[in-house]
Amino acid sequence: MGNMISIAKTIVESSELSTTYATNGDISLNAASQVKLRSTEKIIYDQYKAPATKEKELKKFLVHFRRPADYKGEYGFDWLRDEYIYAINYIERDNNNQPCNSTxxxxxxxxxxxxxxxxxxxxxxxxxxxxxxxxxxxxxxxTSSQQFKYGSSMNKDGARLDLELEEIEEVISDGTEIIFESKNPNLKITPQKVNIAALMGSGQQTRFRPGGVKVKYYTLKGAVTVVNANAPLQQHEEIKVFAKLGNKKEEVGKLMVYNNHVIPKMELILVKVGTQANSLPAIDQQLVKDIEYQFKRGSYNQALIRAEIKTDTIFETGVLPLTDHDVTSYWNNVLGGAASFNEQQFLEEVIKLYEKYGQHKPNGGRINADANKRTYIFLTDLPAGFNGIAAAANGDVIKEFVWGNAFVVFLKGLNQRRTLLHEAGHSLGLQHTFSAGQPTAGLKPPPYTFYQGHTDNIMDYTWQTNGNLNPYNAKDNMRSFFKFQWDIMRQDRSLILNY
Incomplete structure (x- = not known):
């Protein structure tokens, strides 16, 4: 043992391996390397401090909510896709059929x-x-009827969504948690957090933006479920997304959820218009059920509109009096054949005749009037090859009218889900996605337009101006309404707010 040195009330005992010291009875053991000798006259030492641990750095990334691949229109979902804003798609011809030939x-x-x-x-x-x-x-x-009169079991299980992690810098499986926060107790997301390792386990993917810019990302399918229960949302709500590692926390994403405290009702009147003997049975009850399902659970529900077929009726035009000029005009058009048939005239004349003779004409008589709170779908038995047409809709240009409350679907279009939904969209005030608006028809123009035949929107066409098919039509995936369309449709005059 080394020498013992006494300084006042402090005892220090030194050896080659350690230094033991005591002050007023406190004793601790420190490695000799931590004792600093600053003078040969006097022993001075510093208290031991553990080396600082470097905190892990939170990697930079974004988190997006995405719609699953098996989506069938059972809820509304819309997002700004890369192809909308980046030069990714090759456009051969514009909406006026003029050459573009560029990306x-x-x-x-x-x-x-x-x-x-x-x-x-x-x-x-x-x-x-x-x-x-x-x-x-x-x-x-x-909700229950006591909680909210207009609640529904339609989205009882909510929406199961994919998560996409988009790298800003390379991420690693470092224990980072992705946390979801909703301040509204009636809007819940499960799970409330996901470890980054779960996303990375899905495998890295790459997509490209103009200039060869690579976007590296991970997609976890069916990662989260969002449910609104017990009470409606009085305003648009948000679910915030945070990335958290240690004491660091950053907001890296968000999901907006549309307010649903007002649920308009869309009442549909199906009118089977007979023009040929024994052909009306082709429009059977199963078709009617299918039509209602598509309206109620695969399209207008996206805009939080409850669609119901109120009446299914037959309107046999062959028994109408030929002494009526409107009846003879109607038959002259129908019997003129495919070469001279005018589908727009047919719709206008059917409306006029139904207002005179129809069993379920609206109160006040006029179909295209503000007082009418129903949408009339005229289904005809004109053969599929009759002028090659599927449907027709019209807008009424009388100043107080926004758009017509009726459309006609010919036999060719009866089994085309999208045709029925598309024409009804016009009746609720929607333009084509590629139309800049027609002010004379009173329609509000969309905030922007698309090139024809390139989207999965119900209001797009199934073909492009160059004749190519819409890529979404091949697998019957034209099932979307966009958020700006939800806003427009929900304001339509024909909807019922109190029922």
Missing amino acids: MPLVSDVAAAKKEYLKDVKSPVKPYGVDYYPAWLSLFPY
Whole structure:
């Protein structure tokens, strides 16, 4: 043992391996390397301090909510897709059938599209300085009639969504948690957090933006479920997404959920218009049930509109009096044959005749009037090859009218789900996705337009102006209404708000 040195009330005992010291009875053992001898005259030492641990760095990334591949229109979901705003798709001809022959964004006005997807967003975010456009989800509230008169079991199980992690810098499986927060107790997301390892386990994928820019991302299918229960949402709500590692926490995403405290009702009147003997049975009850299902659970529910077939009736035009000029005009058009048949005239004359002779004509008589709260679908038995037409709709240009409350579907279109839904969309005030608007018809023009035949929207066409088929039509995937269309349809004059 080394020498013992006494200084006042302090005892220090030294050896080659350690230094033991005591002050007023406190004794601790420190490695000799931690004792600092600053003078040969006097022993001075510093208390031991463990080396600082470097905190892990939170990697930079974004989190997006995405619609699953098996989506069938059972809830509303819309997001700003890359192809809308980046020059990714090759466009051969524009909507006026003029040559383009270049790679372009699908929307006519990229700035307008970006602005529209930020409309109504609560507390917009810009994680790490990157523009962020939240996806929009719409759900019927699952409530009892006591909790909310207009509740529904339609979205009882909510929406099961994919999660996409988009890298800003390379991520690693470092224990980072992705946390979801909703301040509304009636809007729940499960699970409430996901470990980054679960997303990375899905495998990295790559997509490209103009200029060869690589976007690396991970997609976890069916990662989360969003449910609205017990009470409706009085305003648009948000689910915030945070990335958390240790003490660091950053907001990296958001999901907007559409308010659902007002549920308009769309009453449909199916009118089978007979023009040929024994052909009306082809429009059978199973078809009627299928039509209602598509309206109620695969399309207009996206805009939180409850669609119901109120009446299914037959209107046999062959028994109408030929002394009526409108009847003879109607038959002259029908009997003129495919070469001279005018489908727009047919619709207008059917409306006029039904207003005179129809069993379920609206109160006040006029179908295309503000007082009418029903949409009339005239199903005809004119053969499939008759002029090659599927459907027709019209807008009434009388100043107080927004759009017609009726359309006609010919036999060719009866088994085409999208045709029925598309024409009904016009009756609720929607333009084609590729139309800039027709002010004389009183329709509100869309905030931006797309190139024809390139989207999965119900209001798009199944073909492009160059004759190619819409890529979404091949697998019957034209099932979407976009968020700006939800806004337009919900304001239509024909909808019933109190029922």
